[in-house]
Amino acid sequence: MILTEESVKAIKEKVKLYPQRKSAILPALTIAYRQVGHLSDEIYQEISRATRIPYVEIAEAATFYTMFPKAPRGKYLIQVCHNISCALLGADSLIGYLEEKLGIKKGETTPDNLFTLISVECLGSCATAPMMQINNDFYENLTRAKVDEILEELKAKA
């Protein structure tokens, strides 16, 4: 079992909230993701057993939602916006700088499992472009110096 008893219990509670069991798929995936940090076939399997929702329906929903990670990733997920406003203000070079600093390519995780770098569509903060989101926090009006600072800070915290 990957899911803890607690998670399974929480998932089962969710099923009771909806007239259709299937409605509990996203809440269940969210609970699993919060516990584990990513999703996998085994997790869909376990959710299926707990909810009696067919396994394939859980896998379908999970893969449809790209924001659920399907493989383990670093403690800090760096999501750099590459959409129009940020792009105009140098998002590409920023991503390049992050790749260089972290020594990984976009989509990869540092060997110490601290940072995963990805780029994403607009995060709704165009006024403060270029920007990125790390886990649940926004970092705005970025410059190379600022990026250095942020990374140092996170490393220190970790």
Added chain:
Amino acid sequence: MATETKKDTRTAQQAPTVTLTIDGQEVTVPKGTTVLEAALGMGIHVPTFCWHPKLKSVGACRMCYVEIEKMPKLAVSCATEAMDGMVVHTDSDLVKRGRKAVIEFILANHPLDCPTCDKGGECDLQDLTFKHGFDDSRYDFLKMRFTEGAVHTTFDDVRIGPEIILNRNRCILCYKCVRANKEAFGEYDLGAFERGNITEINAAPGREVSNPFSGNLVEICPVGALTNTDWRYKIRVWLTKQARSICPFTSSGTNTLLWKEDHQQKIFRCTSRRNDDIDDGWIADVTRYGWSYVMAEDRLQTPLVKKEGKQVPVSWEEAIDLVARRLTEIDDTKGNVCIGGLINPQLDNESLHAFNKFMRVTIGANNVDHRLDYPMLPAQGDTAYSILSSQPFSIADIDTSDVIVSFGSDMLKEHPNEYLRMRKAYMFRQAKVFTINPYAVKNADIASVDVVYAPGTDEIVVNAICLAAIEEKLVDAGRAAGLKDKIVPNSAAEAAETAGVELDDIKIIARSLADGKQVTFLVGELVARCAEREPIAAAIANLNRLFGLTDKGQVARLARYANSKGAEKLGLTPFPAPEVKAKLERIFGGWPENEALTTDKMLVQMNKEAINAGLVVGANPLLLYPDREFARECLERLDFLVVCDSFETETTAIADVVLPLASWAEYAGDYVNLEGRTQHAEAAIKPRFHSRPALEIIEQLARAMDKPLFESADERRREVAEVLAAQAVLPWPNDYFEVSFDNAAADSEYTIPVFVGDDPHHAGHLTEKSPSLSNFVSEAYVEMSIELAAKLDVKAGDSVRVESEAGKVIVPVKVSDYLDTDAVFLPRNFSSAQVNSLLMRKKRVNRVKITRVAD
């Protein structure tokens, strides 16, 4: 593409209607009909990809655009309900432009690899592009290509199931396959994953698409994204012709097409031939892939005759002469009653009738039966079981039933077609479904209540429902009068306890049976094959009488094989229904005088050497009869055994004469499905090697004995028609039956109840010779619940010894995803393990012990 829509006349009469105009013609349709269906019903061509007549509309492909006046945009006709006063155009310029755009959009990522695609020639996308698309393409960029998991790097093909190849590049994401799988079949091994440009159809992660209906997915795919291995790249579709055939493996008689090529005398595939009254266009995998046994190279090629202990090939003349001579000899020296005849109810009407006439006139003995897999058959004709078995049944009536009960039936394994109908009633009309079985079965997911009772307490469960109805006053007191005194135990609570079921569940079922407007009550093989079928049938007759079920629906025991119903109606039993017997007596010019013998009784007589010669046509009793040791002893005692079969089997191995039998695809014949409907199957090819149809063999034999059976083919057909016309339905009695129960379970080391039936991918001993079906399952196994596997400390795939008082087999373990009690299931008819050796014909419930085989 289907261009007809068949409407249920019953609902059409009552339902409100709407009137609209399509292409200038007015049409009135039932409310709720889509614009698309209304147009198709008028014979108007509207192109579609994602619409399917038997699935819910999703509007995924937009191909079915029509213009509806006063609507701002083109409308998706498959998802637009027809309304009063609508004015619809299916062929305006706007519609034509819309279709072109849709095709262009669908082709954006389509590889256009028609020359190497197996669907070419029968591809909806190819056809509709020719008809509605542009002549050339505006695209000049690289197309999206799926390569992950490809087994063939040129085509990016992936194998997603034992018989299915998927090519995601060709997929147009109509979702028909996924929808059919979930909606119609209740199967969850296929899905649509990811999103946007990279959306893909695929097997569920880590699984394969191997459900018993998986072949349908290939058939409904409008493009070459799903193809099956038995057909792909063997021949181009335009080089083939089709024979209209009937499924020989199930009792529904689902309609099929056999695709063949005449010069090579070869069959290439089998597809559905939609008949809404029977099959809705879905066929089970056994039906689709079973045909390939016909083309097997190890078919019996010539007659074999045992000479000095060895079977050697001989000519037909020699074999027939020998059989005729030996039968005459035995008849002369020992008497005609010393010859017994068993025939497979998968054979066609005329063969069956000829066999009946041969046994009862040419030989003159009352020793005929077609029920080879039922132990301890009733020794008279007017039993509750015979009455129940003779009841009429209609497949289409399942659709309209609001309450459906399946009792003692593993529907998916035995009656896949009716299983789908049950699902359909549940999915589309919210019918209440109840399953009542001695072990958990797979249809439980649609069941409002899924009752699993203790093996051996079948009639007590039925009594419990009756008692609950009386106690809760759900039925008219006058009607109930007298029942309570005739059945045991005294109260529903006690009955429920004896059967090990929840009283509340029983009450829910009783209430639904009482309230249901149209009830379908189906009784299956677990009852028919039970040695104690009589009290169970009596309990069901009582239930029927108490709730008045036949007055508001149907109560039927479903016939099991392709022509079981035909065999019953043609009187191939020791005790035909009275009117059938009267007809036969007239045709035969009399009736044999000896005591009529059932299969078991014939075997007993063989054992006592009171029957000395046996004629077995198309069957393999050694592998099928539910007591292998007994059957072997009896058959081996015969002086003379003739077996007709398409393959060498264990039964042909002990025969004195073996005659090669042609398969159903090699001659034309009529079959009676479980509803009593007679259907014709055309011949696809000529009999292979030197095999002959059963009818021909029997007629030749009779001629060689100087007693020809029929003057002409016409006479033969007339006789068959006449017998089939006789009333074979026996009336229910006017009173309740006594149902007693004796629950004397003896202590023994054998504790695990065992059920032997068919794997959903096999039917009878022939399908083992189909390579496609063997790709699904090729050997027997023992299926058990997760809990039992844990208790026995075994895992899936482990070899175990399954042992009963009678015998033992060694088989691999299969861990079930639906069994949830200690009962285990073993599939029969596999030569890898003779599971019928575990059974004893007199036992009500056979029990076994299971131990792991040391590696």
